[in-house]
Amino acid sequence: MSPDAFLFHVDEAPLVGIIHPGAEEARTGVLIVVGGPQYRVGSHRQFLLLARDLSAQGIPVMRFDYRGMGDAGGDQRDFEHIDKDIEAAIDAFQSRMPHLERVVIWGLCDAASAALMYAWRDPRVAGLVLLNPWVRTEQSLAKTYLKHYYVKRAFSRDFWSGVLSGRFDPLGSLCSLADLVRRTVARPPERSGTSNGPSSRNAVLQGGLPERMASGWQRFEGRILLILSGDDLTAAEFRDVAAGSPTWAGLLDESRVTVQELAQANHTFSRKEWRGQVSRWTLEWFSE
Numbered sequence: 001m002s003p004d005a006f007l008f009h010v011d012e013a014p015l016v017g018i019i020h021p022g023a024e025e026a027r028t029g030v031l032i033v034v035g036g037p038q039y040r041v042g043s044h045r046q047f048l049l050l051a052r053d054l055s056a057q058g059i060p061v062m063r064f065d066y067r068g069m070g071d072a073g074g075d076q077r078d079f080e081h082i083d084k085d086i087e088a089a090i091d092a093f094q095s096r097m098p099h100l101e102r103v104v105i106w107g108l109c110d111a112a113s114a115a116l117m118y119a120w121r122d123p124r125v126a127g128l129v130l131l132n133p134w135v136r137t138e139q140s141l142a143k144t145y146l147k148h149y150y151v152k153r154a155f156s157r158d159f160w161s162g163v164l165s166g167r168f169d170p171l172g173s174l175c176s177l178a179d180l181v182r183r184t185v186a187r188p189p190e191r192s193g194t195s196n197g198p199s200s201r202n203a204v205l206q207g208g209l210p211e212r213m214a215s216g217w218q219r220f221e222g223r224i225l226l227i228l229s230g231d232d233l234t235a236a237e238f239r240d241v242a243a244g245s246p247t248w249a250g251l252l253d254e255s256r257v258t259v260q261e262l263a264q265a266n267h268t269f270s271r272k273e274w275r276g277q278v279s280r281w282t283l284e285w286f287s288e
Helices: 043-056 083-096 110-119 138-154 157-165 170-185 209-219 233-244 272-287
Strands: 004-010 013-020 028-033 061-064 102-108 125-131 223-229 257-262
Touching: 004 083, 013 043, 013 083, 028 043, 028 083, 028 110, 028 272, 043 061, 043 272, 061 083, 083 102, 083 110, 102 110, 110 125, 110 209, 125 272, 223 233, 223 272, 257 272
Parallel strands: 028 061, 028 102, 102 125, 125 223, 223 257
Antiparallel strands: 004 013, 013 061
16 A cells, blocks of 8 residues: 555644555554654655555554654744654554554654653553664763763874874863863752652653653553664763663663664664664564
8 A cells, every 4th residue: 555645733733644554454553753853754764764664564654744843834842842743643643544553653863762751651652662862961962972982082093193293283172171071070950850659641750851761761661672873972872871870770671672783873874784774673673
């Protein structure tokens, strides 16, 4: 069956959705949430190609633009304010495919973060596929640059060649490095603690972004596939936060969690072989 393009609405704003039908008897579909700023085709056409791959294996897929993104109406918004868009997309998906009982949310970067903070609230969400989740804070970014950029530069032949030839500004770089160290050791602003009590579908996650994402992970009861790129600061930042934050302790080791790492891949999986591997991992996980 051919893809079905249509409009649905959130607060009078028209949103564009496209469904790749899959098998008629399928009870679980995949909802692809875009990470901004991009639209439903995805970087390097990744979302379109993934939808085709999954649909060819019988899995229904829906791609859509949330408000303010791509061809959707409404004001532009960040990933922390798209809960209503995701809910409306699931409603539209099920309305056009009434046999669907559950969905898996698939998201890259801040779409993965949005999915984590939404999924536990909606019992229709059975699983999450999260690629290079965005956990950025000023402090975590500074730590990541120090660990994964400056240390690497210190052992780079190009770096020392630039120093010796005069092409490199050591004073400016030292000032930049000092600022990163200052931000790394600075005490983060006081925030409300994250509640770990009985979950309520109407509860609000509290704390900073990494804490709210960890709380969403803890409250969500479905399966999770986590895919991380090896050549990506966002993925490196997530690894460091997950390894060093008490709120993330043990979450990646849960039996319901599958972690895959693609060593050479960049943030958006720009090569054909990388996108193909992500698609295969998604299909394998989905069929388990």
